Amino acid sequence: MLLEATGTQWQIANLKNLGFACVRSVFFLAILIAGLFVSAFLTASSGAAQTDRTASLIRIEGAIGPATADYVVRGIQSAETDGATLVILTLNTPGGLDTAMRTIVHAILASPVPVVGYVAPSGARAASAGTYILYATHIAAMAPGTNLGAATPVQVGGGFPGTGGSDNNDEDGETDADSDAAPSSSDKAISDAKAYIKSLAQLRNRNAEWAEQAVSEAASLTAVDALQEGVIDLIADNDSALLAQINGRSVELPEGQITLDTDGLTIVQVEPDWRTEFLSVITNPSVAYILFLIGIYGIVLEFYSPGIFIAGITGVICLLLALYAFQLLPVNYAGLALILVGLGLMVAEAFAPSFGALGLGGAVAFVLGSIMLIDSDTPEMEVSPVLIGSIAVVAAGSFFVTLYLLMRSRGRAVVTGQEEMLSSTAVVLDWSGGKGHVRVHGEVWQAVSTAPLRPGNTVEVSAIEGLTLTVSPLKREDQS
Template sequence: MNLEKAVGFIRRFQLLAAGFILLIIGFILSPSPSNAENHAVYVIPVHNEVEKGLHAFLKRGFEEAEANGAQLIVLDIHTPGGQVNAAGEIGKLLDETKIRTVAFINDRALSAGAFISLHADAIYMVPNAQIGAAAIIDQQGNAADKKAQSYWRSAMKSAAENNGLDPLYAMAMADPAIHLPQYHAPKGELLTFSSKEALETGYSKATVRHLDDVLKAEQAAQAPLKKVEESWADKVARFVTSPVVVPILLSLASLGLILELYSPGFGLPGSIGLSSLLLFFYGHLVAGLAGYESIVLFAIGVLLVLAELFLPGGIAGFLGISAVAGSIILAGEDVKWMGMSILIAVAVALLGMILMVKVLGKKMKFFKRMILSDSTNTESGYVSNISRLELIGKTGLAKTPFRPAGTVIVDGERIDAVTEGGFIEAQKKVIIVKVEGSRIVVREIEE
């Protein structure tokens, strides 16, 4: 059964791995758009949460704009914020490009979105837009420690100063201790500018209603317009690299693979488990978080786990699981968070197994196959051995010497027996005095 399971596992893994490799090759070899005209305006959306997948998408958009000699990059911003590290890399991307950049706040630019906007060469806002509320929080949604807050406050200040803006307002967006009542930011609350307030303080260059107004203000109304859209690969990468989705994927992977170990053949649980792992690595690879070394380490881990089916000792399995866990940690950006995600996945898998076995195991045929529910009891007609009570009192002839075990012939039947402790020579007459299960006790008959 182990051999059949291993063969099925290998075949299904080969199919999934082949599909995964084709996706990677398609992503690498897909030609970048090259038909954009020179001096075009590139419009790149900055929507939803700011994370590493967004940075990878913006980086490719900036590279395309630079390769085609674009004169202006407009970031269409509508975001509630996101990861600090991703925002920092996007800010660096804006600082390093030679193309003029504009932040078009089409609704709101909060937290990390405000930080990104401050790194643009100019900010334009629609009438009801907002910018600010740039508090830094950890993965659990709590306020970050003082060290992280100090860094973030300094980063906001530097972003404002580099664009000739009053840094006090940027710091007030990140520090609730700064008191600015004239802008509805009393002590203890973060500063958030409306479009009117941003215009008054110089944070916004103009209040506009449409993108066309931004292009007119930038004297690029006649320039060709190139809107960069997220590909399906970008959308997948942004989705699977989300801090919320990562533990879910790893939980599905661990639960599916554990279920597969206890089910015959290779079926749905194993497919879900491997697909979740491949999706995890694909998204992190596209987002620029995972390198090919993590993929290689993952493949080595899988091979070692497969080798455990044929090798005794458990060493190969332990090394394989360690390699898979190491590849997952290596693929992530934050080692601490990835380690926590793995622990969450293991806990979910164990709880899921207990729930499925205890609750669903009695109701669903799939889980019944995983549980040994049959019992061999006397009521069902099963006995461990036959108790030969009818032999008590019968006499026979010792076929072999008893030291104290031997063989006796009773009514032509050879029976294994023992003495009460003494020695009996062969060919002596004996009588069976006790039967205890399979233990038959004989005694020599004195002539």
């Protein structure tokens, strides 16, 4: 009877568990269905909102780098996906990386949605790379009190703009064809930049002659002068005035010519997504530089103290992030090699002290490599000199402090390890036939001696071999 009652209770318990499981399943199913309905409603609402005619607003603020290029490209793609009538690209930039600029220009040229370049607000500028981007847009506009130009490519360590660091240029910055000197790398870069911006000017029917001057002579123009020179199409005080002035203008797209209808357009700003924000952080040269150093030191610390894993894992992650950022940035690999050599020499100083020679050489190599690391003429795209100096001083200082402490410790008596037991006193516990046991520092050791000893005698440790001590009687004590 007891077994039958127990079996019945077990069945009832199983039925209860099954019932609870069914209730939970129905509850989660109801939540899932409700979520699907809400998602469908929001999608329908979003689709209804997207039927309104909109103009996507993309803002370029500050130096142009990989994150900026990713943001603009994605913004143009989303404008096409969302069915936007127009893209307004506002510019306020001192310039930036050539690769990022060309990525943006390529996206503009391939865009099926008209792109209006607008240097705004008042006081803004479209310098260097910004000038190329403005030339690439279908319509170029500027706000009052703005300027553009100074589009000369400058290499770190190169010559002055227009000279190429050589004497084979005429007054217009052109290479003298009769000169026997070979064109320098700066000459080639300027020639390529002039051809590139001239092709954009010809594509958009803008002033190609001034575009070449902006490259070869670093020429700049105000908004009023740019309109008079045919560099831009119009001057607008604000976004509303811009839309009013471009209404009815014709632009050439890859699919053919269209006429803009901007009457009643709603301007919707395109915000950077998480990917763009993440790229903007790690591709900051100073941040990438710090990640690289953390990665190297983390891996070195893991090899020095294996088994912690935290240092090694952190180091690997930071190093991979830094390498990803470096492949997007104009990295000078000679500078990167000097940084690695410098770090290696400073680490070697800690393990094999050379009275400062390795540490000093490592510090010099580290500073020189850090200065050379990012090859850019835009200050915003370079590693901060203050950061370089601070890290160099801290790194070199720490190794020299370690060296100083090691030098001081050389003259002191050993206080740890087996060597510290030499000359220590011990008490004989038992003794027979030239060997026995002694107590030293609270530990019991095997001991041998050539002198006759008895339990209770005080002896001195004279040598250590394995786990056996060689002891001898204290001279001041009479062992008889």
